[in-house]
Amino acid sequence: MTSPLIACYVTGLHxxxxxxxxxxxxxxxxxxxxxxxAAGTGEQEAARAALAxxxxxxxxxxEYTRQAPGRRAARLLLATGPVAGLCWALALIxxxxxxxxxxxxxxxxxxxxxxxxxxxxxxxxxxxxSYHRTRLTTAASPLLLALDATAVAAVALAAPALTPALAxxxxxxxxxxxxxxxxxxRLTAR
Amino acid sequence: MKPEAQVLKGHLDxxxxxxxxxxxxHGYAVKEALRDGSDARFDLPTGTIYPALRRLEAAGLVSGTxxxxxxxxxxTYQLTPAGRRRLAGDRAAWRDFASAVTAILExxx
Numbered sequence: 673m674t675s676p677l678i679a680c681y682v683t684g685l686h687x688x689x690x691x692x693x694x695x696x697x698x699x700x701x702x703x704x705x706x707x708x709x710a711a712g713t714g715e716q717e718a719a720r721a722a723l724a725x726x727x728x729x730x731x732x733x734x735e736y737t738r739q740a741p742g743r744r745a746a747r748l749l750l751a752t753g754p755v756a757g758l759c760w761a762l763a764l765i766x767x768x769x770x771x772x773x774x775x776x777x778x779x780x781x782x783x784x785x786x787x788x789x790x791x792x793x794x795x796x797x798x799x800x801x802s803y804h805r806t807r808l809t810t811a812a813s814p815l816l817l818a819l820d821a822t823a824v825a826a827v828a829l830a831a832p833a834l835t836p837a838l839a840x841x842x843x844x845x846x847x848x849x850x851x852x853x854x855x856x857x858r859l860t861a862r
Numbered sequence: 863m864k865p866e867a868q869v870l871k872g873h874l875d876x877x878x879x880x881x882x883x884x885x886x887x888h889g890y891a892v893k894e895a896l897r898d899g900s901d902a903r904f905d906l907p908t909g910t911i912y913p914a915l916r917r918l919e920a921a922g923l924v925s926g927t928x929x930x931x932x933x934x935x936x937x938t939y940q941l942t943p944a945g946r947r948r949l950a951g952d953r954a955a956w957r958d959f960a961s962a963v964t965a966i967l968e969x970x971x
Contacts, residue, residue: 696889696926697912699937703890704908706932725893727907735913741920 675719688733701726742806745855746796759844763837772830789815813856820845876952886940
């Protein structure tokens, strides 16, 4: 029991949102529609009333996007960026890390992956109307895990000595590995 | 957004939890409870209730379940024990805050 107007809106929900969320919202819209039908309103009018009460598609998608777990996680992970950068800069610059035996291609690859990760997180964190964009955090998180793990491994394998600054930077990256690993399943589940 | 709507947004979580205090409700009934309980002053677009319920669900304060009724699947929401505790805390905090504001705005003669 539905109307073309409701069906059109539900199609929009499914286009803009993951299926479980779209189903949930569609259920709410159908409930509103049935409520108006039960009150004796004609089909067309009931559909119009339900849609008016429900809110514009853009508003509803925007609200889901604002509260998306991927968006919140991206903001948290981005916030760790400057701290991680500072820790590693304080550890690597005095340690003259450019003299370590790390191939130039590996350095370039690391830099490119770091930029890509930051760009993905930034896109997810700043999304206002696209729920799908908030899911970029799911792609960025494994990259961030790999970057942190690589940084810690590089210290273990290539650093001539473990200075206190290197230990702090590695500890920060290890903490972020734990946090990212905790966040990741919560993103993929939704 | 009207100033009242802005203020309401800050208390939406508590109001949603309160609307579920007496038992499980469908999302549309939650919206109705908010509207009727506030003499139609809190009449949010229904579509914005669901993202908020989902967030409360992710926080473990509300649990949503699908059930077959009237020939189709419907989702109902209910408070979890953590949701009840949060509601009790929010209610106590609101009473403190409201009595302090009242004491200032309407001092005893």
